[in-house]
Amino acid sequence: MARSYIEFVQTQNVDWELQSDGSEIKRLNVDPVDGEETYIVRYPAGYAAADRGLEDRAEEYLVLDGDIRVGGRMQRYHCYGFTPRGESAGGRETEGGATLLVFRYGRSDPNSASGASEALAVDPATLAWDMSPSVAHIAHLRLARKVLRLGPNDSSRTFLLIGLPHGIPDRPEMPAEIHDHFEEMFMLQGEMWTPEGLIRPGAYFYRPAEIVHGPHVSEAGFFQIMRAGANYVRTTWTDPLPLPIGQPYAPKIPEGTPAGWTRPWSGGGAF
DSSP: OOOOOEEEEEGGGSOOEEOTTSOEEEEEEEOTTTOOEEEEEEEOTTEEEOOOOSOSSOEEEEEEEEOEEETTEEEOTTOEEEEOBTSOOOOEEESSOEEEEEEEOOTTOGGGBBTTBOOEEEOGGGSOOBOOOOOGGGGGGOEEEEEEEEOGGGOOEEEEEEEOSOBOOSSSEEEEEEOSSOEEEEEEEEOEEETTEEEOTTEEEEEOTTOOBOOOBBSSOEEEEEEESSSSOOOEEEEEEEOOTTOOOOOBOOTTOOGGGGOOOOSOSOO
C-alpha cells in the first residue's frame, strides 16, 4: 500500500495523540502495511526513556524546538539524526522538552537498513549553504541547500532548502514540475504560494511520483526541510501556467482525512 498524496495540510490543524510514554504525536502520513510514516512528536519536560532496542524501521528526525539527548548526544534546534533499521539510537531524555519532526522508512526498504546506511548526527549550523544556480524555470526563487543525508543507490535525499524574499518571476506564468520520485516537505519558516494556496510555517505535503505541482512563488521567502526519492531531484516541465498568487486554500488530501485538517488557518500556534 502506497503512502497518501497530501498537498497540503497546516499541521496546526492536526490533533495531538497522547502516547503511553507521556509523549504526544501528530501523525501526518502513514503506510499501514510497510510502516513508512511521518509524524511530529512532542516530548514533555523531564522526559526520559531507556534505549528501546534495535529499530524495526530506520528513523530520521529534525529538532523543531527545545533540545533532547539521543544516545548520549545533545541535539538542539534544527539538529538532525538518522538511525538505520537494525541499529539502536540509544536512550532519550530532555530537561525542558523538545519537539521533533520524524520520518520513518518502510520495514522492507533495503537502502535504509544497517549495512547499507550508517547512523548520522548532524548540526546543520556547521554546514555551508550550496548556492549553485537553479535551472531557469525556478531561478526566481534564488534557492540554497544544505544536504543532510544522501541514501545509497540513488534512493533518497534529505535536505534543508531556502528561497529568498521577492521570489516572483518577471512574467505572468511559468511551467509546473513533475518528478519520477516522491517529494515530501515541512515548512519551517516563511511562505510560498502554490496552486493549493499559501504554504506557511507548519505546512506539510507528500507527493508520490509523477504528480504535477506548481508553479511556486514566494513574496516573503521560505525555509523548509525536504525529502526526495532520489539523490538528485529529476524534473520534467509542463507548459506554462498562471502564477498562483492569491489562490485560496484548496488542499488535496485522501478520503477519510479528519475534516479539521482543512480548516482555514491564518497564523498562530507552533506546528
